[in-house]
Amino acid sequence: SSPSLSLCLMLSLKVSLAEAGAGLGEKDAICNQEGCYAVFLQKKTFREARQACLDQGGTLVTMYTREAAGVVHNLLSATVVHGSRARLRLWIGLHRPPRQCSATKPLRGFIWVTAGNQEGQFSNWIRKEMPNTCAVPRCVAMTVHTSDGAGESGDNFRWAEGPCVMKLDGFICQYTYSMMCSPLKDEGGGPAVYETPFHFKSTQLTHVPYGSVADMPCPTDGSNPDAPSRESVLCIERDDGTVGWSKDAPLCSSSAPRQTLDWCSGEHECEQHCQNRDEDYYCYCSEGYILDEDGYSCKHKTPVNRICVDMGCEYDCSITSRSVRCTCPPGYQIGPDGHKCSDVDECQQQPCPQLCVNTPGTFHCTCYPGYQPDNTDECVDIDECLDEGTCEGTCQNTEGSFNCLCNPGFTSNSEGECIDLNECTEYSPCDQQCINFVGGYQCSCNLGFELKKDGLTC
Known part of the structure; x- marks a missing residue:
């Protein structure tokens, strides 16, 4: 990316963040290598909460495993409590369509809002299943005690189903990022302030999401009164496919800028990629590889286990002291031969x-x-009647479909087309003479008679 393009993108992003003003506190969100989680204490229905997360590029939180739930519990334990409520109920991304109950599955027929292992074994229900609610949509909230030291005891962090239209105390969003920037070092003016794409400001992020803006305060430089008091950079994808800041550190200007050498343009020992630093260089690897202990070589992230290959396993295997068993990735199951993986029809x-x-x-x-x-x-439902060309006459929208109605004076033929209705032959509405025309008819009388006010009789 060019510096000018990055600067324009960064300024545009900062304006949009300022306009959004989400009001998240310093401890209301947490980020790790897989993404970020944030707590919003805003009264909303399940549908409104889900839309609020989507509007900021996220989803309602999903917890397929106990480890994922632990990250959420840590966030909620550290979150600054707003108000004096002893207990909060927060929407999570678990809901159940009507008539989808299951007494044998851990999730009881509920499904997560994101595609994943819907047959997961982890659940954290507060009470037994409520079968009398099976005919209506139900959504799930997490109970959170705001007192210090509540931990995971009692009903804290437990799940309860309820009507989806209730406005609860808040909701938890998660944001998935495949790429993260490393935090910037303090350059003497204080820690950098990060603004994430979901409008969270923090000086304490250990993983900074792609698209975030970093605002670095600079120390006063007596020898250079024109030096800026702060510098802003954007977390971007670089031309080589790696992720980093739009400007290399140090960001703050110095009265005597140091000269750096282009180590990587000459001979170097990196097997795949080389990155210059001020006084030397470092090596990094392509996607799917990790740097070896020597600091120069690259190796596959998940080397194939020779035992699994010898067993004839198509994907991987589980090795215990008693046996070796072939395993499959999520969404697949072991076939009849015990080696090949076959798709699970969810x-x-x-x-x-x-x-x-x-x-x-x-x-x-x-x-x-x-x-x-x-x-x-x-x-x-699609309202087909919004398209003026749907029907030749009048369009009547119905749930999942529509009906075309002919205007008065017309009737539908076998092909659904509206054709003129000959009222004179179909109904004989007139007392004496009937004259048909397109879309209607007119009555008249024999010589010596006159038409009455009803327009039909003579």
Whole structure:
């Protein structure tokens, strides 16, 4: 990316962040190598909360594993408590369409809002299943005690189902980022302030999401009164595919800028990629590789286990003291031969409100004809009548379909076209003479008679 393009993007992003003003506190969000989580204490229904997360590029939080739940619990334990409520109820990304109950599954027929292992074994329910609610949509909230030291005891962090239309105390969003920038070192004027794409400001991030802006305060430089008091940089994807800041550190100007050598343009020992530093260089590897202990060589992240290969396992294997067993990635299961992996048809579990399409390793939900997904992936009726060309006459929208009605004086033929209705032959409405014309008719009388006010009799 060119410096001018990065600067324009950075300024545009800072303006949009300032306009958004989300009001998250310093401890209301947390980021790790996989993404970020944030708590919003705003009263919303499940649908409104889900939309609020989507509007900022995230989703309602999902917890497929106990480890993922632990990250959320740590965030909630450290979050500054707003107000004096002893207990909060926060929406999470778990919901159940009508008539999808299951007494045998850990999630009880509920599904997470993001595509993943919907058959996961982790759950954290506060009470037994409520079968009398199976006919209506239900959504899940997490109970959070605001007192210090509540930990994971009692009903703290436990899940409870309820009506999706209730306005609860808040909700938890998660934001997935495949790329992160490293935090910047204090250059003498104080720590950098980071603004993430979901409008969170912090000086304490250990992983800074792609698209974030860093504002670095600079120390006063007596020898250079024109030196800027702060410098701003953007976390971007560079031309070589790596992620880093739009300007290399140090960001703050110095009265005597040091000269750096281009170590990587000459001979170096890096097997794959080389990156210059002030006094030397370092090596890094392409996606799918990690740097070896020698600091120069690259190796695969997940080397193939020779035992698994000898066993004939297609994907991987689990090795215990008693046996070796072939395993498969999520969305697949071991085939009859015990070695090959076959796709799991998740659609047999009916995870979707309308139609389910199975794909290798996963599935996706679609809608019946006459419906379309909205921006929260719920199927809503298509109003075909908004298109003026749908019907020749009058259009009547129905749930999942529509009807075309002919205007008065016309009737529908076998092909659904509106043609003139000959009232004179169909109904004989007139007392004496009937004259048909396109879209209507007119009565008249024989010589010596006159038409009455009803327009029909003579």
